[in-house]
Amino acid sequence: MATTQPLRVLITGASIAGPAAAYFFSRAGASVTVLERSPVLRLGGQRVDIRRTGVNVMRKVPGMEAAVRSKAPDMDGVAFVNNAGKPYGVWKATGDPDQQSLISEFEILRGELGAILYDLTKEDPNVRYVFGNTIASVEYGHQRSEKADESNPVRVSFSKNSLPPTDYDLVIACDGAHSATRATFLNCSPRKHIKSTKCWAAYFTFPGDLLNGSRIEQAHSAPGGRFIAIGSENGLTRATLMKFSPPAGPDDSSNPTVRLREAMKEGDDTLKRYVAEQFADCGWLTPQILAGMKVSTDLYASEIVRVHPQAILTHPDPTIPFALVGDAASAPGFTGTATSLALTAAYILAGEVGTRHRGDVAAGLISYEAIMRPIIDETSYNPPLATTIMAPQTRLGIWIRNMIFAVLTRFASLLNPLQKRFAPGFGRNDEVKDKLPNYEWIR
Numbered sequence: 519m520a521t522t523q524p525l526r527v528l529i530t531g532a533s534i535a536g537p538a539a540a541y542f543f544s545r546a547g548a549s550v551t552v553l554e555r556s557p558v559l560r561l562g563g564q565r566v567d568i569r570r571t572g573v574n575v576m577r578k579v580p581g582m583e584a585a586v587r588s589k590a591p592d593m594d595g596v597a598f599v600n601n602a603g604k605p606y607g608v609w610k611a612t613g614d615p616d617q618q619s620l621i622s623e624f625e626i627l628r629g630e631l632g633a634i635l636y637d638l639t640k641e642d643p644n645v646r647y648v649f650g651n652t653i654a655s656v657e658y659g660h661q662r663s664e665k666a667d668e669s670n671p672v673r674v675s676f677s678k679n680s681l682p683p684t685d686y687d688l689v690i691a692c693d694g695a696h697s698a699t700r701a702t703f704l705n706c707s708p709r710k711h712i713k714s715t716k717c718w719a720a721y722f723t724f725p726g727d728l729l730n731g732s733r734i735e736q737a738h739s740a741p742g743g744r745f746i747a748i749g750s751e752n753g754l755t756r757a758t759l760m761k762f763s764p765p766a767g768p769d770d771s772s773n774p775t776v777r778l779r780e781a782m783k784e785g786d787d788t789l790k791r792y793v794a795e796q797f798a799d800c801g802w803l804t805p806q807i808l809a810g811m812k813v814s815t816d817l818y819a820s821e822i823v824r825v826h827p828q829a830i831l832t833h834p835d836p837t838i839p840f841a842l843v844g845d846a847a848s849a850p851g852f853t854g855t856a857t858s859l860a861l862t863a864a865y866i867l868a869g870e871v872g873t874r875h876r877g878d879v880a881a882g883l884i885s886y887e888a889i890m891r892p893i894i895d896e897t898s899y900n901p902p903l904a905t906t907i908m909a910p911q912t913r914l915g916i917w918i919r920n921m922i923f924a925v926l927t928r929f930a931s932l933l934n935p936l937q938k939r940f941a942p943g944f945g946r947n948d949e950v951k952d953k954l955p956n957y958e959w960i961r
């Protein structure tokens with residue numbers, strides 16, 4: 519593509535991956551449009567971690583590390599507790615920003631991280647955000663009746679007339695694990711490349727602080743793979759409820775998350791009733807937590823999934839300029855590395871397409887795939903027995919897990935250097951620094 523005009527990029531999704539990609543493509547000199555189906559920027563959601571390569575990417579963005587730290591939760595660690603609230607031990611962060619552990623040194627609400635990235639780009643003259651709109655159809659250059667213009671290979675039509683049909687040099691799906699953009703470009707259903715973990719989570723806040731300002735969050739397990747965690751937040755209680763189910767069979771009808779998805783479609787009242795039914799007999803502070811959920815105004819629930827059997831980074835037809843970033847490409851399940859993968863992929867895609875292979879999108883996409891896939895393969899490794907450890911199915915299993923937790927927390931400082939063997943998100947950030955190429959940005 520021999521042209522002097524800026525690369526025209528369309529990004530779908532304005533959570534984390536989308537604004538991150540917009541930031542780096544703008545630095546590469548591109549003209550970027552970010553399309554978001556929600557009418558406004560979506561805030562809130564669960565806490566996410568920035569780990570390993572994600573930390574190294576964050577540090578390439580001036581001021582981003584300080585902004586993330588300013589939004590860090592007011593917590594020192596997490597304790598598993600019994601029905602009476604007695605802790606078995608407390609697991610704390612390492613205190614070293616370059617040494618990750620079970621507790622990330624860079625933890626932040628998903629919506630707050632998205633807002634930081636959005637603020638980096640919202641005033642950028644090379645980035646335009648369009649809310650409340652979606653892709654209606656795409657047409658490739660070779661499908662049009664006129665001679666295809668290699669500099670404008672994809673024509674995108676939109677569901678609303680806030681945007682006219684427009685030609686783009688590259689379209690990037692950043693719209694989550696159930697990506698509608700992926701479905702459009704690959705001509706499949708949104709769940710085609712999804713593997714359910716048969717687990718789900720609900721997140722919400724409510725007035726009143728059940729922990730009375732404690733900087734130690736508390737977590738509790740109940741039989742049936744149920745996990746409950748709460749923390750203090752400016753006079754509120756922030757709660758996480760997770761339901762882990764054992765393997766139930768290969769077909770979707772046996773998947774316990776099917777009912778959750780149905781409840782989500784029916785609205786918040788139905789969803790709250792369903793969640794309350796699942797956790798009604800969990801003991802501990804659960805009655806107060808469920809009462810708080812009833813009056814909560816920010817309930818967010820999601821099925822925990824993986825993109826399977828392998829990440830999808832580009833279109834199988836190399837002539838189609840389409841790429842995927844974040845959960846749309848590589849939702850990793852329980853690794854705690856989804857955010858880091860999104861930041862890393864955004865950085866590498868923009869660097870390869872926009873700088874190293876400037877003027878040759880196809881070559882840039884090939885290079886993006888070659889660099890990013892090994893990182894995903896290594897980082898998306900799901901630890902064995904992770905769900906069993908987090909939320910055992912039986913009372914005996916919970917007791918064994920709690921005893922192991924009690925022992926490990928006593929020797930956490932000695933175990934920190936070994937934690938990377940258990941999960942890919944653990945370990946030192948500088949160990950993976952060399953995996954990121956350096957790029958010469960235009961802006």
